Structures are given as structure tokens and as C-alpha cells.
Amino acid sequence: MRAATIPILAGVLLAGLALDGQVSITPRPKAAPQRPENQPASPNLRVETNLVLIPVSVSDPLNRPVTGLEKENFRLYEDQQERQITAFSMEDAPVAVGLVFDTSGSMGDKLHQSRLAAHTFLRTSNPEDEFFLVEFDDSPRLVVPLTSDTGAIENRLVFTQSKGSTALLDGLMLALHEMRKSKKTKKALLLITDGGDNNSRYSEAEIKSVLVESNCLVYAVGVFESSFAGRPAEEVFGGELLAKIAESTGGRMYPASAAELPDIAQKIGVDLRNRYVLGYSPPSQQRDGRYHRVKVVVVPPRGLPPLRAHWRLGYYSPLE
Numbered sequence: 251m252r253a254a255t256i257p258i259l260a261g262v263l264l265a266g267l268a269l270d271g272q273v274s275i276t277p278r279p280k281a282a283p284q285r286p287e288n289q290p291a292s293p294n295l296r297v298e299t300n301l302v303l304i305p306v307s308v309s310d311p312l313n314r315p316v317t318g319l320e321k322e323n324f325r326l327y328e329d330q331q332e333r334q335i336t337a338f339s340m341e342d343a344p345v346a347v348g349l350v351f352d353t354s355g356s357m358g359d360k361l362h363q364s365r366l367a368a369h370t371f372l373r374t375s376n377p378e379d380e381f382f383l384v385e386f387d388d389s390p391r392l393v394v395p396l397t398s399d400t401g402a403i404e405n406r407l408v409f410t411q412s413k414g415s416t417a418l419l420d421g422l423m424l425a426l427h428e429m430r431k432s433k434k435t436k437k438a439l440l441l442i443t444d445g446g447d448n449n450s451r452y453s454e455a456e457i458k459s460v461l462v463e464s465n466c467l468v469y470a471v472g473v474f475e476s477s478f479a480g481r482p483a484e485e486v487f488g489g490e491l492l493a494k495i496a497e498s499t500g501g502r503m504y505p506a507s508a509a510e511l512p513d514i515a516q517k518i519g520v521d522l523r524n525r526y527v528l529g530y531s532p533p534s535q536q537r538d539g540r541y542h543r544v545k546v547v548v549v550p551p552r553g554l555p556p557l558r559a560h561w562r563l564g565y566y567s568p569l570e
Contacts, residue, residue: 337529445488539569
């Protein structure tokens with residue numbers, strides 16, 4: 251949403267990967283579109299329009315993804331002005347995912363469950379998906395470049411060892427650089443860490459600036475201890491840092507104990523592939539290069555509890 255035109259990031263629930271208790275709403279049946287006899291089945295259509303596309307995921311009060319909503323269940327605002335939703339879809343598209351994996355000394359005995367979480371997430375992949383692996387401790391390393399071979403990543407994680415300090419922000423920057431090589435329109439980073447940063451060259455402001463220009467979601471899994479006693483300040487406030495980074499992109503931060511990691515990784519896989527796309531046309535004079543804030547409100551169908559939307563918080567309009 252912060253790019254000139256926000257690419258479509260739409261998903262569909264993976265076959266065979268239904269979370270227990272997932273909320274699903276059955277949409278009203280729609281008539282199949284009619285096609286003239288002489289029209290080809292897959293026309294090469296190009297539409298010149300000033301259209302902003304907002305990917306949105308929706309969860310219920312139990313943090314379960316909600317599917318089956320329709321256009322009338324959403325309200326969309328730009329700079330506090332309501333905009334008419336003129337495009338609405340939930341499409342299946344291949345995804346590029348960068349796994350950003352904390353191997354610093356504080357991870358220690360959390361590494362086993364973190365590897366299991368990565369394995370669980372990779373099992374949600376489709377054949378057309380791409381993945382890569384960045385590890386970070388004192389410094390970040392691209393250990394598996396973009397590939398469709400998830401086994402290469404899992405094999406590398408088997409030999410992961412915990413050591414050193416935490417260059418979390420540097421790890422994110424390296425992952426964003428590698429992500430630029432992917433041609434996929436749907437992109438996300440999965441960050442697994444115990445929070446905090448104490449050894450990065452890049453600052454939080456610099457990371458946020460790059461994320462503003464990217465179309466990359468960030469899902470952060472914070473593997474936190476049950477007690478803050480004795481933990482350094484950067485770890486105590488690590489959850490706040492992860493939440494700010496993830497939520498600014500339209501992704502989410504999930505706090506977790508080590509034992510909860512595999513279930514949360516599965517939730518993220520479902521959330522990533524169940525994203526609505528809301529489209530609207532801003533005023534024609536709005537090609538000003540400025541940042542525009544976006545807000546999405548969900549109007550739940552009758553009988554459902556309040557629902558929460560997750561979306562990218564804004565975008566930069568093109569400059570003429």
C-alpha cells in the first residue's frame with residue numbers, strides 16, 4: 251500500500267490445512283459470467299487506471315482466520331475519507347517467503363522448537379512458491395538463496411547453532427534485499443526470534459523506511475520467556491519492536507512460548523493464503539507523491555462477534 255500501485259496479495263486457504271475451529275462464512279452463490287462466443291478464454295487484457303489495491307486478512311476474537319466475507323462486509327478509508335470499494339477478490343497466487351531465523355546465543359534451547367516451527371510452515375507451501383533462508387546472530391547470512399526446494403532450507407536448519415549477539419534489523423535488511431530478486435507479486439518475511447536487537451548497523455527507522463517502499467508482509471514470531479526477570483532491556487522491549495514492524499506492513503506479531511511455535515507457524519501459513527484484496531480509485535488529482543494513510547473496518551455478518559482486520563497502514567501515491 252505504500253508503493254505507487256500496491257500489488258495484489260491475495261490468497262486462498264490451502265487444501266488439507268484447516269485449523270481446528272477456523273471460522274468460514276459461506277458466500278452467496280454467484281452466477282457464472284457469460285462470455286461471447288468469439289472471445290478467447292484467457293484474454294490479454296490491460297487496463298490503465300489509478301487503482302489502489304489493499305490486501306487484508308481478518309481474524310475473530312480467538313485469533314482464527316475468517317474466510318467467506320463479501321465486499322459489503324468492509325469499509326475502507328483513506329486519510330479519514332471513506333472510499334468506494336470498486337474491486338474485491340480473494341485470489342490464489344504463488345508466494346515468495348523469506349525465513350529470517352534467529353541463531354543468537356539467547357535462543358539456546360529454543361532452537362529445536364524454532365526448527366519445528368519452520369518445518370510446519372514450509373509444509374504449507376505450494377509447488378509454485380519460492381523460499382529463502384537468512385540466519386542472524388552477530389551478523390546476518392544468506393544461507394539458502396531463493397529456491398522452490400524447501401528441503402534445502404530444512405536440511406540447513408538441522409545444523410543451526412546458537413551463538414553470539416543479535417543483529418535482528420540487519421537480518422531483516424538482508425532479507426528485503428534478497429526478496430527483490432523474486433518476480434512473485436505476493437511476498438512475505440517470517441521472522442522467528444526471541445526479540446530485541448543489540449548488534450545491528452541499521453536502525454529501526456531505516457528498516458521502516460525500506461518497508462514503506464516494499465510490498466512485503468512481515469510475520470514476526472516472538473519466542474518470549476515467561477518472566478522478564480534478568481533479561482536485558484532490548485529483549486524486554488523486543489515484542490514492541492516486532493509488533494511495530496509487522497503491523498506496519500499488514501502482517502502480524504505472534505508472541506509464543508517455544509512449545510506453541512509449530513501451531514503458530516501453521517496459523518501464519520493459513521493467514522498468508524487467506525487475504526482479501528480491496529481496490530479503490532483515489533481522487534484523480536492525488537498524484538502528489540505523498541504518503542496516504544489507509545484504514546479498513548470490518549462489518550461482521552449478523553450473528554458473528556466483532557472481527558479484526560489486518561492491513562498495510564498506508565502507501566505513497568505516484569508523483570507526476
